[in-house]
Amino acid sequence: MAELTDKGRRTRQRIVEATALRILDAGIDGTSLDDVRAETLTSKSQLFHYFPGGKAELVRAVAVWEGEQLLAAQEPHLSDLSTWESWAAWRRGLEEYYFDRGRWACPIGSLTAQMAAADAETAAFLREAWTSWRTRLADGVRRMQAAGHIDPGADAERLATSVLAAIQGGLLLSQPERATWPLEAALDTAWTTLHALPPTTTPPAEP
Amino acid sequence: MAELTDKGRRTRQRIVEATALRILDAGIDGTSLDDVRAETLTSKSQLFHYFPGGKAELVRAVAVWEGEQLLAAQEPHLSDLSTWESWAAWRRGLEEYYFDRGRWACPIGSLTAQMAAADAETAAFLREAWTSWRTRLADGVRRMQAAGHIDPGADAERLATSVLAAIQGGLLLSQPERATWPLEAALDTAWTTLHALPPTTTPPAEP
DNA sequence: TCGCTGTTGGACTGCATGGTCCATTACTAG
DNA sequence: CTAGTAATGGACCATGCAGTCCAACAGCGA
Numbered sequence: 001m002a003e004l005t006d007k008g009r010r011t012r013q014r015i016v017e018a019t020a021l022r023i024l025d026a027g028i029d030g031t032s033l034d035d036v037r038a039e040t041l042t043s044k045s046q047l048f049h050y051f052p053g054g055k056a057e058l059v060r061a062v063a064v065w066e067g068e069q070l071l072a073a074q075e076p077h078l079s080d081l082s083t084w085e086s087w088a089a090w091r092r093g094l095e096e097y098y099f100d101r102g103r104w105a106c107p108i109g110s111l112t113a114q115m116a117a118a119d120a121e122t123a124a125f126l127r128e129a130w131t132s133w134r135t136r137l138a139d140g141v142r143r144m145q146a147a148g149h150i151d152p153g154a155d156a157e158r159l160a161t162s163v164l165a166a167i168q169g170g171l172l173l174s175q176p177e178r179a180t181w182p183l184e185a186a187l188d189t190a191w192t193t194l195h196a197l198p199p200t201t202t203p204p205a206e207p
Numbered sequence: 208m209a210e211l212t213d214k215g216r217r218t219r220q221r222i223v224e225a226t227a228l229r230i231l232d233a234g235i236d237g238t239s240l241d242d243v244r245a246e247t248l249t250s251k252s253q254l255f256h257y258f259p260g261g262k263a264e265l266v267r268a269v270a271v272w273e274g275e276q277l278l279a280a281q282e283p284h285l286s287d288l289s290t291w292e293s294w295a296a297w298r299r300g301l302e303e304y305y306f307d308r309g310r311w312a313c314p315i316g317s318l319t320a321q322m323a324a325a326d327a328e329t330a331a332f333l334r335e336a337w338t339s340w341r342t343r344l345a346d347g348v349r350r351m352q353a354a355g356h357i358d359p360g361a362d363a364e365r366l367a368t369s370v371l372a373a374i375q376g377g378l379l380l381s382q383p384e385r386a387t388w389p390l391e392a393a394l395d396t397a398w399t400t401l402h403a404l405p406p407t408t409t410p411p412a413e414p
Numbered sequence: 415t416c417g418c419t420g421t422t423g424g425a426c427t428g429c430a431t432g433g434t435c436c437a438t439t440a441c442t443a444g
Numbered sequence: 445c446t447a448g449t450a451a452t453g454g455a456c457c458a459t460g461c462a463g464t465c466c467a468a469c470a471g472c473g474a
């Protein structure tokens with residue numbers, strides 16, 4: 001597997017993308033190698049040629065690919081997030097990513113929920129993906145704090161985490177409804193909190 | 208299956224609970240009937256005796272059972288939620304339910320995420336479960352609005368949805384970390400929003 | 415005690431699936 | 445043109461799993 005020609009790289013990529021799609025709406029266990037084979041018009045030997053580790057390695061490749069796509073879909077705003085406009089643009093990009101083209105779940109979130117079906121390496125990668133995502137959001141929060149738009153006393157990491165939670169939870173609730181409003185409602189609430197945090201408000205101590 | 212003796216009911220319940228546990232940390236596909244058989248010291252014929260519909264029916268029974276348990280764990284507070292104290296007690300009960308006894312995920316949330324692996328009937332039941340849960344929370348919000356603790360102009364259903372999203376998203380993020388803080392951070396933020404919503408200038412008008 | 419019905423045991427079947435293997439074809443560098 | 449390597453095809457194997465079937469056992473009412 002050390003040497004790949006262009007053709008090989010393209011075939012490999014085709015396999016990864018088809019598998020990613022299938023996993024997104026059938027889950028890891030619901031995606032058989034034969035499904036992938038049929039969809040990509042490849043043969044069993046090709047799957048094992050490009051992914052000697054078998055299904056586990058293929059799933060890992062899918063996780064990496066999905067992680068890249070997810071982050072890319074949030075750029076360039078994710079790296080900015082220094083103004084409310086940037087946050088708004090970031091949010092629009094995310095909603096578009098999730099709902100356009102019929103993607104109704106977060107690839108990374110789904111995979112995390114299926115961690116039991118994934119191997120240890122994939123689980124480790126997912127942990128990194130979350131950390132990376134959270135950190136980028138937290139950096140944005142800190143930029144807002146530095147600019148005086150968000151209470152400097154707030155914990156940026158926790159705030160970022162709650163925004164991610166709103167996204168993931170909102171998506172989960174959107175699925176059975178087959179509607180976008182649950183995610184939007186969750187994001188609206190997170191939004192309100194972000195905006196409400198300037199120094200005038202004291203966070204409640206509970207429970 | 209029309210007639211069940213006490214003994215039969217107990218066996219059936221044993222099967223349901225063991226399956227529920229297994230599904231919670233291995234997923235539907237990661238739970239084989241042989242696993243269940245071994246864990247419950249039953250035989251194949253018993254599984255199909257009590258659940259003629261096979262695995263699908265068993266999963267359905269698990270969903271119903273988990274739904275009951277989840278709602279029960281939130282009582283009596285869930286039916287109250289008319290004061291901040293009641294909300295706090297409700298939250299404590301939930302966290303206890305999720306984190307004590309090593310349960311690190313929401314059974315209903317997990318099943319929803321695995322809908323692709325579930326049959327249509329189970330999916331329908333899950334939709335109902337979410338509606339029921341959301342409605343109870345929304346009722347609580349309305350009680351708080353009536354009591355003048357929350358802005359009467361807020362949409363109770365959407366607010367309830369965002370609280371549910373915080374729970375589910377927080378749980379998802381808690382899993383890879385194997386820590387409780389993500390859920391707590393998400394709930395804290397939802398909390399802040401609830402508290403921040405009262406009209407700051409207009410006093411509540413309520414008989 | 416008898417007989418009916420619910421309960422239990424476990425062998426067996428058919429099928430889907432991950433994975434192996436070997437042969438063949440297509441490229442590409444020299 | 446040729447040799448070597450990557451790419452591909454697809455038969456084949458072993459296993460695990462849902463589901464079937466029949467036989468045996470237990471409890472309870474008559």
